[in-house]
Each structure stands twice: as C-alpha cells, then as structure tokens.
Amino acid sequence: MTCCLRAFFVCLGGLWLIASSLGIAQEPSYLKVQTNRLQKAQQAEQEALAKRDSSLLAEAYYLYGKTYSFTGDYQNAHRYFIKSLRILEPKGFSEELSRLYYRLSNIEIKQGHLTEAVRYGRYAMHIARSLKSDTALSRACIGLGQVYANIWTNQRPQARTSYDSSLFFYGEAEAACRRLKDSVGVADVYAALGELLASARHPQAATYLEKSLTLFQFKKKADILLKVMPQLAGIYLDNGQFDKAWQLLSDAEKQYKSRNLNDYDTQIGIDVQLVRYYEKTNQWKLAYERLRQLERLQNYAFRADHQGAITRLNVEYETEKKEALLKAQNRELMLRTETLQSQRRFTITLSLLLVLVTAMSLVFFRLNRRNQRISRQNEALVKEQNHRVKNNLQVVASLLNLQAKRLSDESARKAVEESRLRIQSMAIVHRRLYDGEKLAQIDLDEFVRELVQGVLKTFGYPALEPHFTIAPIPLTVDKAVPMGLILNELITNACKYAFPANDTPQLWISCRQRGVQLECTVADNGPGFDNTETSFWDDNVVVQRTSFGMALIDAQVAQLSGTYSFSTGEGGKGTLFSMVYKL
Structure with missing residues (x-):
C-alpha cells in the first residue's frame, strides 16, 4: 500500500513538473x-x-x-x-x-x-x-x-x-x-x-x-x-x-x-521542511499539497x-x-587643460612677484643694516653722553669734597658735604645708565642700595645694615634723579639727627608697586620730630619749611607729581616718611 501511494505521489509530481514546463500556471506568484x-x-x-x-x-x-x-x-x-x-x-x-x-x-x-x-x-x-x-x-x-x-x-x-x-x-x-x-x-x-x-x-x-x-x-x-x-x-x-x-x-x-x-x-x-517531514512520516497527501504550495512560490519559469x-x-x-565614466574623463581632461593654463599664468605671476620680493628684500636689507648702524652709533653716543655727565658730576663732587676739607667753619663744611652727596646721587644715576644694558632705565633696587650705602659710609655708618624691601622695578632718568635726591636728603637727616644718640641705629627702606603707582617709605628708630632741634611738625601738620633739605624734598616730589608725608613711628619714636607717585 505504501509503495502504491509513493508511486502515485511521484506520478502526480511528474505531471506537475510537465505542466510547469509547458507553461501551465506560470504567472508570477508573489507574496x-x-x-x-x-x-x-x-x-x-x-x-x-x-x-x-x-x-x-x-x-x-x-x-x-x-x-x-x-x-x-x-x-x-x-x-x-x-x-x-x-x-x-x-x-x-x-x-x-x-x-x-x-x-x-x-x-x-x-x-x-x-x-x-x-x-x-x-x-x-x-x-x-x-x-x-x-x-x-x-x-x-x-x-x-x-x-x-x-x-x-x-x-x-x-x-x-x-x-x-x-x-x-x-x-x-x-x-x-x-x-x-x-x-x-x-x-x-x-x-x-x-x-x-x-x-x-x-x-x-x-x-x-x-x-x-x-x-x-x-x-x-x-x-x-x-x-x-x-x-x-x-x-x-x-x-x-x-x-x-x-x-x-x-x-x-x-x-x-x-x-x-x-x-x-x-x-x-x-x-520545504514540512514537505520533508510529511514525506519521512509517509503523509503523502499532505506532502503533495505542501509541495503544490511550494511550487506556487518557486515558479521556475517566473x-x-x-x-x-x-x-x-x-x-x-x-x-x-x-x-558616465567617459563623460567624467572628458570633463577631467578639459579641467586638466584649464588647470595647466592656470598653472602657467600662476607661474609667470609668481616669478614676477618673486623678482619684486627679491628686489624689495635687498632694499629692506640695506635699510635695516643702515638703521642698525645708526642705532649702534646712537647707542654709543648716549653711553658716551652718560659717561661724560657722570664724569663731570664726579669732578664736581670731588671739587666740593676738596673745598669742604679746606673750610674751617663746621656749618659751611657740612653744607658743602651735603651738596656733594646730592651731586653724588645724580652721578650714580648716570653711572648706572652707562654701565647697564638699557640706555634710559636703571634698576631701582641696585640704585637705592648703592646710594644709601654711599651716604652711610660718608657719615661714618658703614657697618649699619639697612632693612631693604625693594621691588625690581626699572626707573627712567626723569624719575631716578628726583628719587635719588629725595633719598639722599632723608638718609642724610637720619645720619645727622636719628643715629648719633642711638646705640642701635636702624633704617628701613621700602619701595613697592601698587598698580601704576610706586609707594616708598623711609623709617628710622631715632627720637622723632618732637625731640630734635629741626622739628617743623606739630600734630602731623606742617608749620614751616625753612630748611633747604625740606624745600628740596618738596620740589622733587612735586616734579614727580606725587604726594608725601612725615609721621612719628610706633610708640612715639622714630620718623616715617611716605611718598606715592605714578610710574
């Protein structure tokens, strides 16, 4: 019985394949x-x-x-x-x-x-x-x-x-x-x-x-x-x-x-797998029906x-x-031709520009060498000028020193000596300008230290070590000279009135930059204004300015367009000078 069914199924399958090959049911069967x-x-x-x-x-x-x-x-x-x-x-x-x-x-x-x-x-x-x-x-x-x-x-x-x-x-x-x-x-x-x-x-x-x-x-x-x-x-x-x-x-x-x-x-x-399943389990009718369904999907003619x-x-x-490739190649060929022409024009233009740039470079090179030569000459002239000014000031200071030694009047000798110190402070400025790398600026810290040590040595206090708090600020000549004269007067006054009666003389000098301003203070530990013969202060209010030193300080601060004040230190001892001016 099973063999008969299998033969029947094969015959039906064969008829189905013949019908398919002859064009029967060959319309596309889409899902x-x-x-x-x-x-x-x-x-x-x-x-x-x-x-x-x-x-x-x-x-x-x-x-x-x-x-x-x-x-x-x-x-x-x-x-x-x-x-x-x-x-x-x-x-x-x-x-x-x-x-x-x-x-x-x-x-x-x-x-x-x-x-x-x-x-x-x-x-x-x-x-x-x-x-x-x-x-x-x-x-x-x-x-x-x-x-x-x-x-x-x-x-x-x-x-x-x-x-x-x-x-x-x-x-x-x-x-x-x-x-x-x-x-x-x-x-x-x-x-x-x-x-x-x-x-x-x-x-x-x-x-x-x-x-x-x-x-x-x-x-x-x-x-x-x-x-x-x-x-x-x-x-x-x-x-x-x-x-x-x-x-x-x-x-x-x-x-x-x-x-x-x-x-x-x-x-x-x-x-496909259901057809196989029905065939292996001898369910031939179901296999045939599923095979016909499969045939509709897998229409070979279609x-x-x-x-x-x-x-x-x-x-x-x-x-x-x-x-499209041929058209693209033709376009590329045309573009290459245009590019070659553009490159030729660009090369010619670039050559002309190169010649022009070369010529201009030669001109600028010669001008630069000339300017460098002039700059070196000017630098040498400025240095020579500062050197001569320093020498001249040093000569004047030496003359004043000789003159002071010949004077018998103590007051006159001190006056000449103070003038020498003032000239010496200006000479230090110009020596710093001559020796330094910058032609129109000096270092504030080095300048102040040298000036103060020179005054202290002159008045017999070479061993005194001042307390410096000085910022490394560059000063121009028009600021350095007034600054030097002011410091010279202040240190001179300290040596004359604050230190003689003091067993442990102290000196504090501070220069700090606050934004665009310079704040300078000079303080000592002397008896203060009230205990000196030269006192011109009463309750921090100026009473008189008859001394030459005070007139000089006032004039120099005005030249700096600054402000200043004197006051007594802590505990009623010592003198404190404060000055502020714009850098």
Missing part, C-alpha cells in the same frame, strides 16, 4: 507586500521629495527594494536597489553604500548568480574595511560567508576552499559583532554557521542553531527566529527526531500566520524570466556607468 513596510518607504520618499534630500531619497529606494525582496519580487527589489545605488555611489564610501551592496549580493544568491554575488559582496567588504566600521564589516562578512556557503553547496566536493572561506568570513563577522557587543548579530552568525555545518553533516550544526534560537528568543526577534526554526527542524529530521521537528515547524507556521509576515524566505523555509530581467538591468546599469 502580499506588508502594508507597514510599504507605507514606511512611501513616507520616506515623500519626505525626501519635499526636502529635496537625495540621501533620504536613496534610503526610500532602499526600503522599497527591501520590501519587495521579502515578497520574492526580486526584479522590483533589484530595480529599486539600483536606483538607490545611482544616488549613493557618487557620494563616496558610506555604511549605507556597503549595506546596499550586501543586499544586491543577497538577491544574486537567491537567483543563483553566485559570481555576481561574490562581486557585490567584495564591494561591500572593501567599503566596510575602508570605513573601519565593525557594523558594516559584520554585515559584509555574513554576506560573503553566505555566498561561499552556496558555492560549496552547489559545487562540492570540488569547492572545498569555498567551505573554508565561508567559515573564515563567519568568524570575522562574529568577531566584529562581539566588538560591538551585538548579541543579535552573533545570533545571525550562529544561524548562518549552523546552516553551513548542516550542509556538511557536521555534528555541531544543531548546537549553533540552538544557540542562535536561544539568543533570538531572549532578544524577542520573532521575525528572524522564524527563519532559524525550520533550519533546526531540518537537522532534527535528518537525525530522526520527528517529534522535535514537528514541534518547531508547527510553532513556526502558527507564528508566521498570526503575524501576517508574508516573508518569501521564511515561507519557503517552512514549506524565476527564469526574472533572471533575464535582472541581467538586463545589470547590463543597463553597467553601460550607464561606463558612459
């Missing part, structure tokens, strides 16, 4: 397009046209192609992918372009054009490696792995290297997914690897497919899950585990119908027509690319 996918593509197209955004339009064409490929309408899918390719290719490498070549490679696999599939797959791989994108790389590696897996399936055992290549690319894809921490991508790789191993009757095939199934279930990827379930069911059928196979196939078909997926590849996968149409599309696109 219904999923409404949500089509609406998404249409919305993207409308938005792109409204915004005039070519990149968005390319994405819309890609979505159209993807939608039609799910239904098995590869001709329309290929047409939209080519339209997207025309927009994306001139823009250069991108992840979208790599993804598009992956989809074209996948369509060629479905059509059995494995040579074209390899070419598109390698384009996708080259772009992914150039972009150094793990996302694009994982997708391209899975695509190439699927191509070589199909070559192995169709040509084994001659194509052993294709099997190894497929394993290699799946390994690369898994590594990229793990770098991205993409568990869904890893599940995709496991599914593809399990299918390859199943075709080689490898015992690990079921393990990889089960791992893939578990990951997709965990991530709730029902659409992809339904592609893996028939593959795993096929392995269970090969191993005689019919109950497990039926459980997977019945669950897959139930979910497929409840979700209204209308996915060509998923439907084919379920139908596939042949599509192969020719897609080939024509490829030829048209390649021809268009060649024509």
